[in-house]
Amino acid sequence: MILQYLTQEFEHEVSSTRKLLQAIPEKDLGYKPSDSSWTMGELAQHIATIYYWYVGTLTQDVYDMAADQLERGDTNDIKATLALFESNVEKARTALKALTEEKLQANWTMKLGEQVVLGPMPRGIVARGFLFNHIYHHRGEMIVYLRATGNKVPGMYGPTYEESRRT
Template sequence: MIKQGLLGEFLHEAENTRKILKAIPNSALDWRPSEKNWTTAQLASHIAEVYNWYDATFNMDVFNMGAYQYDKGDISNIDHIVAKFEENVTKAQQVLENSDESTYFNEWKMEMDGNILFPPMPRIQVVRGFLYNHLYHHRGELVVYLRATGNKVPGLYGPTADDNM
């Protein structure tokens, strides 16, 4: 029952993520709001990469970020970033569909080189916070990046100022 709720949200939000990634023009990929921020390409790549974390979140009790190999792929073109997103979202959907609901309340934590990054908590809390809400946060940043570079923002939860009503 919980899995069906997670899967429904996953599918709906993956489509929203797809819309926003496809709205990025190549001309905006190198833009960043400040030196502290990622470029648009780096942020978009990170959004695509979050979907690659599903296996470690659903199928391991400890996610060792120190051993994780980040594969951002070629971020010089939005089509490459979208392709990486499509690859990762397909794998993530399979992981979610094959997940065992009986493990959703098992303790999960994230470590890096022996240091705890995420304290132990129920896996379902990690799925909602680390996978889902984390992604929504970065998509919100990407909306700001699109606006700041004069680009249109697609409607995710209804029309935007760019939509003709």
């Protein structure tokens, strides 16, 4: 039952993430709000990359990020980031379809080489926190970046503030 809900949420939120990434103009990919922040292009690529992590999280009991390599492309090319996003969504969707309720309850661990970074903890908890909520967090940041650069934010849960203020 939980898996069914996660799958439905995944599909709905992929659409919202796609809208957000498509709203990013190439001209603003170098924008960053502070010295310690990512550029808009780096943040967009990170959001697209999280979908790749679904595979290691949902199909492996121990996911070693140091052993996993992903070609990401140029952070200053929004078309490349959108292509990365679409490719990673397909991989994530396949991993999600192979998941079972039983596997959601199994313990999962993330490592970076020999260092344990996260876990062990139930895979379902990791799916919510490390995957789903992680994307939502960074989408919120991207909304701030878009507004700070004077760009339109797409409505993801109904009209945006700007859209609702139209008369």
